[in-house]
Each structure stands twice: as structure tokens, then as C-alpha cells.
Amino acid sequence: MKTMDINRKEENNADNSACKVERSEVLGRYLVAARDIKAGEVVIQERPLVVGPRGDSLPMCLACYRPLPLQGPRPRCSKCRIVPLCSTQCETGGDHTVAECDALRTLKTSSHLMEDSQVLLPLRCLLLRRSADPHDSTKWQHFLSLETHLETRRHTAVWWSHQAHVDKPAACYPNVNSEAWDELSRDRFLAALGSDIRLRVRQERPKTL
Numbered sequence: 001m002k003t004m005d006i007n008r009k010e011e012n013n014a015d016n017s018a019c020k021v022e023r024s025e026v027l028g029r030y031l032v033a034a035r036d037i038k039a040g041e042v043v044i045q046e047r048p049l050v051v052g053p054r055g056d057s058l059p060m061c062l063a064c065y066r067p068l069p070l071q072g073p074r075p076r077c078s079k080c081r082i083v084p085l086c087s088t089q090c091e092t093g094g095d096h097t098v099a100e101c102d103a104l105r106t107l108k109t110s111s112h113l114m115e116d117s118q119v120l121l122p123l124r125c126l127l128l129r130r131s132a133d134p135h136d137s138t139k140w141q142h143f144l145s146l147e148t149h150l151e152t153r154r155h156t157a158v159w160w161s162h163q164a165h166v167d168k169p170a171a172c173y174p175n176v177n178s179e180a181w182d183e184l185s186r187d188r189f190l191a192a193l194g195s196d197i198r199l200r201v202r203q204e205r206p207k208t209l
Helices: 007-010 098-105 109-116 117-130 134-146 157-172 173-182 186-191
Strands: 019-024 029-032
Touching: 098 117, 117 134, 117 186
Parallel strands: none
Antiparallel strands: 019 029
């Protein structure tokens, strides 16, 4: 299945894609059909820059996103002892990275994440800036280029919700976000976080630690 990089696509719309990127002074970047689109045809598919749980998500492994039991104790990473995981394999793979684990182990308090896992997504965004991996550096630049619609989103209900979840990691991980905040104001960061999607997870029963 063909994938599409919006940032690259904007530079070169001259291929056989079903859609193309255009700009508007009002709307910012947006997609329009570039040709007739067949019923059921996949128009666009992209990998997410960062993945994290929503506030209304059911309990899940935060490395592979398989569901965890709704009741009873839930296994956690043996190193940071914060992030819920479904198996020992997820301690060394998936989205719970070494950098994230190290950052969480330096928390002033672990209660924020244990009470509200939605604070993890802002942390994962900020960690892209600190990563030595060139691939993550590219992801950070793509994050900076997101269409934020800042003035439209400012002070909405979603805005205030994201602010609460950004302020928590900002207070807990000052060494993580200090460099990132030089390039990206908190307001723009909040607006960018509003560009999210729901994640569908497979319904297999998780392995246990």
C-alpha cells in the first residue's frame, strides 16, 4: 500500500497520488482530490510522529497498545515502575523507549502519570527534540511544521485540557523540555497536540509479566 509524506508531498505534487496539498490563508494546509477517486480506494496513509494514550482510553500497554485488564493489578515496567506494560518483551521494544524510561525514573513524583497517562504524549513529543537518532530529529522538524490553527484553538475546551497535560510533564521534566521550549512556544505546542487521531488496537488478551 502506498504511503504519503505530507511534508515531502507539498514540495512535489506532480505524481499519481489521489490527493494533493494546497494552502489557504484561512485554512492553512489542506488536501484536495487530484483525480477521480474510486469507491473504497485508500487516499492517504501515514505513520504517526508520536503515539500516546487519550484521556478516555481504556487501560493499555503503553509500548504496544494491547488492552490490559480493566480490574486488578496491572504490571508495570520493572525499571521506571510507572508505565503499564503487557509483557517483559515490551520493556525492550515498542514505544516505551530507553530515553522515556530514563526520563520517568527522574520524576519528582510518579503520581501524575499513574493517575493520568495522557501526560505521556507531550513527554514523547519533547523527547524527539533530545534524541540523538537522526530519524527522531526529522520527526521533531515535522512536528514543528504541523498546521496548528493556533488562534482558532486557543482557549477552547480541548486547549485547556491539553494545557493541563503539558504543564504536568513541564513541571516534572524541566531538563527534558527546556531546549524544546526555545524553538516552540507552549501555545504552539498545545495547538499542535490538538492534531490527534484515535488508535484502533487489536483485541487479543495481553501476555503477563
